[in-house]
Amino acid sequence: MKPMITSRGLHVTYRWRQEPVLKGVDGTFDDKHLILGPNGSGKTTFFRAICGLTNTTSGEIAIDGKNVENLYATTGVISANFQEVYTLLASNVYDLIMLYTDLSKGDCNLAFDIIKDMGLEVDFLKRSKLNELSAGQQKIVCTALALAMKAKHVLLDEPFEQLDPAKKSRMIKLLTSYKGAILVNTHETWLLKNLPEWTVFFMFEGLLYGPVSVKELLKAEISLKEEPKALLKVKVADKTISILEGHGAGTLLTSLENLDRIYELAEGTT
């Protein structure tokens, strides 16, 4: 059976009587996928729900057919690059890497190789705690740990944020060469041209749309009308926006740089 994560009718609400962050997320993830969406669309909450860090209000998440609520002490299934996952002890980063690779039966040497490749020294990790690192360094360490755990599914939340262009390029190589399924959360559309074999889901206002292959999206345009031949129709700020194959009539999706700008388009401020 191919490893997969499935989500059915997933709702998440953080506080009672507050609007849900996820409003019925349905999807199946079995390969390398990007989840593209603007900030605040629910991408991180969705990953947190898969990791068990957030309580779900209704719906179900299953990993390889097993409900995540019933999964305990299951190694090699899920790893993630959330910083809060790596706060079991307030130790230095070196000890944390040794601890988490031991607990997950991962490869600590792989983690150190990735970290060194990204420009951090092991001696520096022995002197520093995770919360003492800069945001970019924290992202590198957490992403390296997630990859070194050798899980079937790796969840990476904004792995390119706060990285310089050279490190972004190295990170792309790491992700494409990883043997396993990867889900990457991002709001940056420049990534699309670097990951042509991946598929994309979109997330807007707590709902998931897709999948669409990256190859189709490279020439895709955004139209502010409901187009009958659209690849996808998404609801943004109470308007239906169509993502359709490029005909030169709309705004190129890849020209947006990041999906936060879709609100400017929808509200006609650009």
Place this chain on the structure above:
Amino acid sequence: MTKYLEMNVKSLLTNPYLIFWSILFIEFWVFMWVFVFGSGIQTSEQAVRLYMATAYGNLLMLSLSGACVTIGNSVLYASKSIRYVTKYTRLSPSRFLLENLLSSLVVLLTISAIMFASVLAAFYSKFNLFITPVNPAGLAASLVLSTLLIYALSLFLNLVIINLKAPKSANFISFLL
């Protein structure tokens, strides 16, 4: 056993709050108890023995409660991570509890031993009497039981505030302990 047991012991014993409040601060009170408050004590062995037992019992209680505040805070700090590691690593919930208990007991008993040695040394220095416990097995058993009790109380109170999603109440737990 996983690396968590060994690393939790190392992490707690090198925690600056634990070192200051449970060891250094209490050492100051050992000094005060023996050399300042103890200056009027009769030098008969029975009187010194009773005075030393009172000092050790009281100061150890303060020291262990300080250590348990640190242990409780470490559980609170790791609460999100605990949820993840018990699901997706080989540290199952029961294994986590067992290893957390064992590592905390190692830390609390180490502190008890340090306090015992320092009280013994301080009393020897002041009264020139080397006073050992009348019932060493009883002392050891009561130390294990008291560390278990205070650990269980601290863990229970911290789990309550984690479940109530009220981390700001951690200060109230510090006050209770």
